[in-house]
Amino acid sequence: MKKIKILYAEDEKSLGTIVKESLETRAFEVHLVENGNDALEAFYSASFDVLVLDVMMPKMDGFTLGKKIRQINHTIPIIYLTAKSQTQDVIDGFSAGGNDYIRKPFSIEELIVRINALVARSSSKPQIIGIGNYTYHTKSQELYFESTSIPMTYRETEVLHLLTLNINEVVQKDILLTKIWGKADFFNGRSLDVFITKLRKKLSLDPTIKIINCRGQGYKLFVV
Structure with a gap:
């Protein structure tokens, strides 16, 4: 079975490593970067099935990154991760091209369910x-x-x-x-x-x- 390829952008090193390793033990392929600029460069240079983007990142925040990606790809699923809890933040996330929004702290199981649902929905679209x-x-x-x-x-x-x-x-x-x-x-x-x-x-x-x-x-x- 083909592994789901994830571009994961997270500036908290310890959290990023834990999430990456946890996903890889569940047969996902994860490319981890620590800032928005590196995430955009990775997106340009490789193909992914889903993007998991922290909102508060150095060099380029997740919302700005998502908007740039939406300029060239309207279909790839984007999940935003954030510690923010205000309703307006959720609205901003969807306005920035997000398909889903997960508040920190989150469980790996919740993230996996969201990833699988979005990828399944995306792959079922007419090609x-x-x-x-x-x-x-x-x-x-x-x-x-x-x-x-x-x-x-x-x-x-x-x-x-x-x-x-x-x-x-x-x-x-x-x-x-x-x-x-x-x-x-x-x-x-x-x-x-x-x-x-x-x-x-x-x-x-x-x-x-x-x-x-x-x-x-x-x-x-x-x-x-």
């Missing part, structure tokens, strides 16, 4: 995204126009995947570059421009679809 007269199969990363398969390179599918997760919304260029190439620099930016041009051509069979260059920001997959 096919409609883009005008095209369909994009997120699991297999295949693009179809009506019933015809459109040949795609690996890098093209990576770019399209991030755009389809944010249809009609701007995806920041730096986020695309960091997530796909690992670094936002001039040369990778030129490569991204080339792949955007290729994708525009492959999506040109449907005139209602456009990939818009939002100057100074990034790209938007726009569907009328």
Whole structure:
């Protein structure tokens, strides 16, 4: 059985270690980081099934981190952990893209139940995204126009995947570059421009679809 991969961000070292070890004894795979910046970098460089984010962290708090992640991925489950107990804090958590909210102190059993429920709900969602007269199969990363398969390179599918997760919304260029190439620099930016041009051509069979260059920001997959 495939292990559930968790990105766990917690600045309390002792708590983080205990939770990580406890989850790993229950067949979860856990990547532990101690601040928001490291968590964002880890998210860019690997794939996870669920994010467990402490709210009060140095360098970048959990809510800010969650909002940044939601700019490029609308579907990955996010659980916030916090010692705060005010109703407004819970509202802020859900406003920051959270799917669940657990107050400290918490039991490992409670955390596991919440993780399993969110991952099960997420994996049951349709893995096919409609883009005008095209369909994009997120699991297999295949693009179809009506019933015809459109040949795609690996890098093209990576770019399209991030755009389809944010249809009609701007995806920041730096986020695309960091997530796909690992670094936002001039040369990778030129490569991204080339792949955007290729994708525009492959999506040109449907005139209602456009990939818009939002100057100074990034790209938007726009569907009328």
